Amino acid sequence: MIRLQIDQASLTFKGTRRLGPLDLDLELSGITAVLGPNGAGKSLFLSLCHGTLLPDRGAVRWQGQPARDSRAARGVMLQSPVVLRRSVAGNIEFALQSRGLPRQVRRERVEHALIAARLEDRAHAPAATLSGGELRRMSFARALVTAPRALVLDEPFAGLDPAASQVMEAMIIEAAAATPVLLSNHDLVQTRRIARQVLFFSKGQMLEHASTVAFFADPQSGVAQAFLQSQLL
Numbered sequence: 001m002i003r004l005q006i007d008q009a010s011l012t013f014k015g016t017r018r019l020g021p022l023d024l025d026l027e028l029s030g031i032t033a034v035l036g037p038n039g040a041g042k043s044l045f046l047s048l049c050h051g052t053l054l055p056d057r058g059a060v061r062w063q064g065q066p067a068r069d070s071r072a073a074r075g076v077m078l079q080s081p082v083v084l085r086r087s088v089a090g091n092i093e094f095a096l097q098s099r100g101l102p103r104q105v106r107r108e109r110v111e112h113a114l115i116a117a118r119l120e121d122r123a124h125a126p127a128a129t130l131s132g133g134e135l136r137r138m139s140f141a142r143a144l145v146t147a148p149r150a151l152v153l154d155e156p157f158a159g160l161d162p163a164a165s166q167v168m169e170a171m172i173i174e175a176a177a178a179t180p181v182l183l184s185n186h187d188l189v190q191t192r193r194i195a196r197q198v199l200f201f202s203k204g205q206m207l208e209h210a211s212t213v214a215f216f217a218d219p220q221s222g223v224a225q226a227f228l229q230s231q232l233l
């Protein structure tokens, strides 16, 4: 369980407010899904939560620590993973550089992350030769290898075929048993299957925060009702 507090935070670009102001006090455990139509502000919200983007006003805190200062305590997976010209294992180990861990510990962590990401047989392949699904798994391993207190995943299933999506889903469920996960997703059936709670966004505002069961059974806002109806038809 980890506490995420957002206090009157907003994101504004060139004079246009794109997100917020948001007020939120969340206890995260298991999987929390961020839902909403295209352009609703899901990616901005995840960047704000992780501390990649700083709010123009207000504050974001994890366990009382400013998000910006506690980024190293979280694993993050962005929509387009950064790939270094190294092996898969080298790319994963890179996340541990500057942490001052002994070599043996780094090796063990990387091996564990490779197994969790079902990439043990690709460990020595150049990362550039991986398929899209494998790259996504490598990026997930890089997020996991630091033993994070929470995981922030921006559309981890986007562009994956059904089999690859199933593998990613199993990996995320496994990780979420020990580490709270905040993720965005467009697949409502999958969200319903895996998420414990839902945050629903529209036009930069968070309109609903509910358990997954309550959100899908009885969405409160007209926008969420329309969103669910058009997506579930």
Ligand SMILES: Nc1ncnc2c1ncn2[C@@H]1O[C@H](COP(=O)(O)OP(=O)(O)OP(=O)(O)O)[C@@H](O)[C@H]1O
Residues within 6 Å of the ligand: 013, 018, 036, 037, 038, 039, 040, 041, 042, 043, 044, 045
């Ligand atoms: N750096 C930026 N500068 C200006 N506007 C931005 C910036 N980043 C995002 N926006 C705008 O903010 C809004 C929310 O964007 P965001 O990427 O968070 O949406 P999203 O819900 O993740 O959408 P999608 O489901 O399509 O990925 C959009 O209108 C987008 O154009």
